[in-house]
Amino acid sequence: MPEGDDMKVAVLASGSGSNLQALLDACRPPEPAQIALVASNVPGAGALERARRAEVPTWVIADPTDGAAIVAKLREARIDLIVLAGYLKLVPAEVVSAFDGRMVNIHPALLPSFGGKGMYGMRVHQAVLASGATVSGPTVHLVNAEYDRGPILAQWPVPVLPGDTPEQLRDRVLAVEHQLLPAVVLAAAHAGRPVRLTPGGVSFSPSPKPTIPSMTAEPS
Numbered sequence: 001m002p003e004g005d006d007m008k009v010a011v012l013a014s015g016s017g018s019n020l021q022a023l024l025d026a027c028r029p030p031e032p033a034q035i036a037l038v039a040s041n042v043p044g045a046g047a048l049e050r051a052r053r054a055e056v057p058t059w060v061i062a063d064p065t066d067g068a069a070i071v072a073k074l075r076e077a078r079i080d081l082i083v084l085a086g087y088l089k090l091v092p093a094e095v096v097s098a099f100d101g102r103m104v105n106i107h108p109a110l111l112p113s114f115g116g117k118g119m120y121g122m123r124v125h126q127a128v129l130a131s132g133a134t135v136s137g138p139t140v141h142l143v144n145a146e147y148d149r150g151p152i153l154a155q156w157p158v159p160v161l162p163g164d165t166p167e168q169l170r171d172r173v174l175a176v177e178h179q180l181l182p183a184v185v186l187a188a189a190h191a192g193r194p195v196r197l198t199p200g201g202v203s204f205s206p207s208p209k210p211t212i213p214s215m216t217a218e219p220s
């Protein structure tokens, strides 16, 4: 990414795209980040509709296994950072290596627990509730070859409340995702690369009201 340029971000999403919306709302001037492409493997995905409304270029991924085509499209759009925001297909190894250290994913539980193959959507929240855990919360991590195992960039604890249904827990975690993911992307744009965020002060306690702005990028 040339110095002084905005970080160009591609968002890959398969679903409604509420996290994409949070990014579209946050990545505006004067922030040095721009959502430059939204891609989906699902032609009718809500995420594509949100992108169109924001006048952001969209792309339907015809073959999610065709890594060369995906890399070519991302290079053509001069993408600096890929964000997986509810993207339900395996990202081909070719793309992972072309964007090594420049691709992040958001997961709706505190990794390394409740992650891995088959752990997506409501299954995650059901597993958290079945385990008896009293804390959950989103994780943003770098993507590497292993599902949900790349280095963690940011997490925020969210309480599991007595009598929670999976839907209630999902909604409480999702509200925090909408703050945590933009915080990570904006910090990456300011630093020129993804950085780890750590909670500042003593405010790091399970809370339905996160104070994400108190998170700071770790000095490197």
Ligand code: GRF
Pocket (backbone or CB within 6 Å): 013, 014, 015, 016, 017, 018, 019, 020, 085, 086, 087, 106, 107, 108, 121, 138, 174, 177
């Ligand atoms: C989020 O819970 C995210 O953590 C997971 O997929 C969901 C996407 O939701 N990876 P949305 O499409 O952003 O609303």
